[in-house]
Amino acid sequence: MSASTPTPLDAGLAPPKPATASTAGSTPAPASSAQEKPTVLHLGDDIRWNHDLYKELGNRFRIERSYTLGRDEFKKALRERRWGDFVAMYRPFWNTGGEMGNWDLELISLLPKSCKIYASAGAGFDWVDTKTMAEHGIIYCNSASACTESVADAAIVLILSTYRAIVWSFLAARSGDVSQFRNANQNVAAVTHNPNGSILGIIGLGKIGYRIAQKATAAFEMRIWYHDVVRFEEREQSIGARWCETLEELLQNADCVLLATPFSGSVLLSTAQFAHFKRGARLVNIARGKLIDEDALVRALDDGVVSSAGLDVHADEPNVNAKLAQRDNVMVLSHTAGASVESHVGFERLGMENLMGFLGGGEALTPVNLQWLRKE
Template sequence: MGKPILLHCGDDIKWNHELYAKLSNTFDIKRSHSMGREEFKQALKDKKFGDFAAIYRPFWNTGGEMSPWNQELIDLLPLSCKIYASAGAGFDWVDTQALAKRGVIYCNAGAACTESVADAAIWLILSTFRAFTWSHTAARSCDPARFSDAQKNIAANTFNPNGHSLGIIGLGKIGFRIAQKAHQSFGMGILYNDIRQLPSSIEQEVDAKFYQNLDDMLAVADCVLVATPFGGEAVLNAEKIGKMKKGSRLINIARGKLIDEDALVQALESGQLAAAGLDVHFNEPTVNKKIADMRNVEMLSHTAGASVDSHIGFERLGMENILSFFESGKAVTPVNLHFFDAQAKL
């Protein structure tokens, strides 16, 4: 019958050539490269790629012309397609429930950027406690007056993170690595809120305290970090931000739409929040000008997970997901199996 077909979207692989050779030996690889959406839709209608069994997208920034992966595209997939493995941690651009209904397992590659995101999160936490942006921009201005202002006044507005509590919303793989770094290196107390409590053996590694009710954690955490996938609505809206401990800090390394930015602005202006650190933004690539002008806000351009190490891992993990699925029937990092389970119960 020949080898099953794999549709490879986007650029050529760059690092994991031996693993790609194994993939090539297992599958008949077809390429879409980086087609425009309309061209890609027509190619699917015309069965240009054949009845492919898997989709592989090794880089988050190529092959993206086909986004969003919504019902419009999913309805055009051949019924032979069983798995879609893509780079990147977030999956708000793909309708994973619709894929499940179509019989397609979706796998992300968040595990590959864990270290990079955790490092960036620590930097954002440090910056919000120590006002590094204020100091940094004052020095870069080459203005002696601004330099002197920062040098004289920062100490009265900053604190060491040691001894403060870090409340993490979503203690998954990335959240837990952040907890390890914050607890072990900086002596921060770890609090967390998630849909389920972790086993005590895992909690003990970082001396974490579980809060079943998010409001209870928000009321006591000195710094709150958002590390949960986007589920369609803000996790921290005006009501929730209003329940945060006065003078606390807010970090977001997940998705911009998880935080109501208007409410964030009001909280920073009123002093409800002392500072914020944002890798992600509500309306990317447009950044909220009010937030950008605040010297108590540290900002990045959604680059927390951006490193060569992450890209190597993205590329590798996608292939490992596909190979594992066809060898054992189980993918390495599936994210929509719960939708399959829900369907089975109907």
């Protein structure tokens, strides 16, 4: 478990305590120094768990709040310099503080030149033009390490569902129909398998992909093959993984293909890629729905090229493709793989640690766009 991954002790057993105006709003400072503090813009809801750390943030910076603003109102506020020359933005929750929509050039160009860092909850950042942010001198930090454990656990559930026909059995039992129950009871065994010894082909061996690999090898003795834009030799050695230089090599050999890579703006798996799949292979996606051409996946399932799938994410969220959702060999979730109290505790904390580390003269912990910032 990484240093930024929350523990049960961090979360506590009691319900979260709502932050009050004195702990969550613009934190007052001594009269002589209040106006001298750099400003941090807090987007969205109040802090729920890390109150002591938030108090420390407020002691070091002036905290301004945007709460919930739609895109037009947020743009208007930026034009009016409602929050002044803030140096950072902080978004502690993945389902609030993003009401303004995609962070594209239109929004980024309205930010004050003083803004140097944006620390946000969540692992994915396909809604942020991180390159444009870097070109404007802003570091973007995600919080993937805070939800790694939760996403990896959910991935294991989806992997098992594709091997053991969990959806078929579950739907048959839930239907209350005797014939459906008997059909599943008598026939599931003929088409399901244990994952032990099979090849799990992971596309993207970052923090989350690597943690999934660790769990899959430790619990199910799966063999790990992976494809990535860079090679991770130390990780290979620790889990006995095999690197595939090309995506086609991985697809041709994997018994289960798992997507754990960021969305870079284009579909990764479509008809051409499904043609390389080992017939009857499984597919799991805990990354981003737009990585998969869902119509092509439906055809691959119809043709038996893909035998089953587990999808936490979808191409047109919150809409789920009905042709996939209604199948008894596809498990669909509501983009909740990383959703846990522990993840949210970690999101809050890691965001503040990124801000205080960077603004205190050190380095951000989880930047994702330094390659473009450095070029500038």
